[in-house]
Amino acid sequence: MDITEPWWRGAVLYQVYPRSFADTNDDGVGDLPGVTAHLDHIASLGVDGIWLSPFFPSPMDDFGYDVSDYVGVDPIFGSLEDFDALVTKAHALGLKVIIDQVYAHTSDRHAWFAESRTSRSNDRADWYVWADAKPDGSPPSNWQSVFGGPAWTWDARRGQYYMHNFLASQPQLNVALPAVQDALLDAMRFWLDRGVDGFRLDAINFAMHDPALTDNPPSLKPGKRSRPFDFQDHLFNQSQPQIPAFLGRLRQLADSYDGDRFLVAEVVGDRADEEMKLYTRSPDRLQSAYGFLYLYADRLTPALIEAGPAIWPGEPGEGWPSWAFSNHDAPRASSRWSEGRDGKAVAAVLMLLLMTLRGNVFVYQGEELGLPQAEVPFDRLVDPEAIANWPETLGRDGARTPMPWQADQPWAGFSTTEPWLPVDPRHPALAVDAQEADPQSTLNLSRRMIGLRRSHPVLRTGAMKVVSASSTLLVFERGEGAEALLCVFNLGHGAEDWAAPEGWRVIASVNMAPDSGHLPALAGCVLARA
Template sequence: MTATLSTRPVAAPEPEVAADAWWRGAVIYQIYPRSFADSNNDGVGDLKGITDRLDHVASLGVDGIWISPFFTSPMRDFGYDVADYCDVDPVFGTLEDFDALVVRAHALGLKVIIDQVFCHTSDQHAWFRESRQSRDNSKADWYVWAHAKPDGSPPSNWQSVFGGPAWTWDARRGQYYMHNFLPEQPQLNLHHPAVQDATLEAARFWLDRGVDGFRLDAINFAMHDPALTDNPPVTTPGKRTRPFDFQRHIYNQGHADIPVYLNRMRALTDSYGGRFTVAEVGGEDAEREMKLFTEGDDRLNSAYGFLYLYADKLTGNLLHQAETMWPGMDREGWPSWTFSNHDAPRAVSRWAAEGDRKAFAEMAMLLLMCMRGNAFVYQGEELGLPQAHVPFERLVDPEAIVNWPQTLGRDGARTPMPWRAETPWAGFSSVEPWLPVDPRHPALAAEAQEHDPASTLNATRRAIALRRAHPALRTGRLIPRGVDASLVAFEREGGGERLLCIFNLGPDAQALPAALANEAGWRRLLAVNMDGAAAGTLPPYGAYVATRA
């Protein structure tokens, strides 16, 4: 093993955190509402189900919740195709149910963050219904329309994420409309000031109802090149499972005017005080765009990408890449990190063998709590849930169905949350759910783990409590101490304290280098998978956090 002290320039100490910057270093719990809890027994989770289970979320010690879309939608992309930005889809309940959720969350000390999907709408949205009627109506240019090429082919070579051209012909207008995702998700023209105004008014609607912030979905797709320039091909291709993978996505996304729109969003949220905005940013240019979208004090508060979400393996080099992305320099934004979410296979299945998953899940949770930035925990991650197996005949994810079997899609991370082991469908519902319950999940149900101090659930609570108790973990700077493929060490410093964090990322025991093995000056605060460890050795997936003795 090789472990070296870092020579990276050390950033200035983290600034004092203002009272309204509650989000800086926060732990946010993501709820995918279709699969969290079903209160009316129709097989689909809903807002009342979330409210009924908020005590569980609060018991974790998190600062807030992020709820994936619950707006009116035909559900072609399960809520990310919005037909009305200012109402609740009946499958999830009513606006009154949402208001009750916010009241209960706030009573429990939880902030409420919701998705805003402003790159596109559903083709059933009233705006698009009007836009497609003619080329001269009041919303004719609220979406991205373009003429066919002389041979009738699409206006550019752009490809959609879900497969096929990013253009669909509409006979009523005699033009193509653009969609970066499904054809049922037409692209909004956010270059248009009126469209910006309309989306900001939708955001204001939810701010007035008490939400504490927004996650902006796929925000780097918000604006395109108006010249419709063809994207160049990928010159050094990796694995390609869809036409989208053959191109560099330079012109269909990432336009230079996106930060101007984000300035307007930030001004709106700042006018309410204490609100939080975080961008989801994926793609080949994600690092630059995340920094651009969060730079200074007038853009978004934070951003996260897919560095970990699509990684096949958790390595020290991957963590080193993350820390160098956000060194804490002047005017730099604040990062957010997540190992799992509704769009990616669960990390415990990507990164650990089946027999190691409990040990790995507990090490990974402590690692997430020790990283510099915000931590997003996906529902079921606190239980150590593995990726569910969903047979082809039960798939509902359009991406999975189109690309089967090259990609297994997102359904395996979206199956119902297991609450009680000895009940039908693990206590999620009294009827068969919209996605199957994996037979491995009931044994990991929340109630089954609740009173076991050795459970992953209670290990998660201890890790989050450690973060809350130590300003150095929440907002302090990160000082690398050494890294190799399987072992990572760093210090966190802030709030008058300095903590040492050491992690074995792999299934084999690791000998600590001499610079780290001497623990005479340190006192352990929390350890996982360290029982019976010899001095100077980290067992498989062993980890600990220590403070100056």
């Protein structure tokens, strides 16, 4: 890697969902000491750092994304001392630490909201989005919440409605208010002072709303609609033009610390492409952003992969993309894109494909093992969206089940007691200890593919040019000139006639014999100039 590049540019970050990573106090829920105990495993993959999902105090209505204290650790996960120990060990292993920040809303049990709802004249009265009822008593606007139902809940204490884009227990912060921004910056400063290397900003395009409370128009987007939220074009409850200025304040604070502190936005919605670029367009905004182009796609095709570099072509002044195939909010890609094909073969080609994309890439815990999406029966569901919309949306629980560490231990070595979510019966055979000893395992292949990216700077920061994208065959170049690499993938169900072009040699491959004269289904390879 070019030593002039900041550490995060082209980095591979491993997402840890702490509730499901490793339980050390026998309560069935993962914790920070469990993460610390397994940092050696993460470091062995060759990744650059970890992204740690929320561990802050929370009533856990949305499993940590409903924060009740921005500057603490929920006792279920441990203590601030446990967090400090995690950061110390991660840094000793050469791993950066990125943590989530949820700035669009809090829990309704946050002290700020408890004060705000007491009256219309207290010191934090306008820290949340409050509005009077319409003359007929109905909500102030037609806005709908992501998890179902109106985005407004009546509060008798104030005699007003409060806004929530998600659960009713996640009231919307009035982030346009300078005092709220100052408080959020103070929270960010608290974690920077404890040594974190950056932040993932959750649902940041939901951070501000239209103060006129204008009704959203109906959506003209085709496709299935399983929630009231899907019926609207979300012009006014999110994605407001004041957001970039707030992001600039976050960037200014991050830049006041040494070490290239990294800020990446999660952006979801119909305008995610333009918003991601807006939020990263200049040096005084965020370094990177990612959306759900791949996370929510139900089929893997060359056209789907080609869409990524089309959004981020590398034009002057453009920001830097980040990509993920799986995370805690989406079904695991190895199942979502398998279409009945061998799971191990799917996992292998996906890992090579992810490592050859231009931008930062996120590997979700268990992705290095090739875990399939877990099957969680209805009576074990805990995800509020899954329960509310069953069976139309299966929810997020199947991607959040416990990490399997030991094949022959109860609950796959995650805990010594019944976990908060069940272990899928297919997962223990794919446990870390079972794969360590097998040179051909998905785990060891993942290490090789991540190592390939580390050893070739063009895979981290080089240009990406799609050469061809048929219905099944995807070919693209990374970098230019003598250092360029050629990446070839057959994403279809049948073999394709193919031979390495003259002047190129295969340096890495999955699911194929390099000189066979054809490219099997789910095969991929990377070629360098001979």
